Amino acid sequence: MTEMETTRRAVMTGAGGAGLAVVLAACGGGATPADGGASAAPPAGDAAPSGDAAAGAAGGLAATADIPVGGGKVFKAEKVVVTQPAEGEFKAFDAICTHKQCPVGSVSDGSIICPCHNSRFSITDGSVQSGPAEQALAEKPIKVEAGTIALA
The missing domain is CATH 2.102.10.10 (Rieske [2Fe-2S] iron-sulphur domain)
Structure with a gap:
């Protein structure tokens, strides 16, 4: 493997990991069906x-x-x-x-x-x-x- 391939792989792995972190963070704060909850987003009305x-x-x-x-x-x-x-x-x-x-x-x-x-x-x-x-x-x-x- 060349240095350029290693660097490209490191960049792609880092980008994929960052994307996964965003997905996991988006899922982490809300309620789940297991705890009987609803969406974590509050209503806009009041x-x-x-x-x-x-x-x-x-x-x-x-x-x-x-x-x-x-x-x-x-x-x-x-x-x-x-x-x-x-x-x-x-x-x-x-x-x-x-x-x-x-x-x-x-x-x-x-x-x-x-x-x-x-x-x-x-x-x-x-x-x-x-x-x-x-x-x-x-x-x-x-x-x-x-x-x-x-x-x-």
Whole structure:
């Protein structure tokens, strides 16, 4: 074998290995039929856009008026979910489910919902309302000033 053939083989083997790694990585994060799960991709419907367009004020996540009482919004880019359990009371939690690290997808009926395996968390304190998750969502510090909610 010549040096050129060896180099070509090494390049092809490396490229094939990288392709296999991409395929394996794409398959690794989601749920499998063995654990009774569905696709790891959350629904697009309830997540709010991130950045200044969603904030309603420069530098914040959202305007207080954008967070419904008894509900909340998921901010995917910031990996945070902001809730308003009672009028004027705002909370923020890590938006990554503690079960299989899927991003939570929506807030409905007093619950933060993970679409991967339907774990539900309280909008008041992030505690688990129903599993398979067993650990609460971590609370994130926020500041609410002049009608704007921002990460602290």
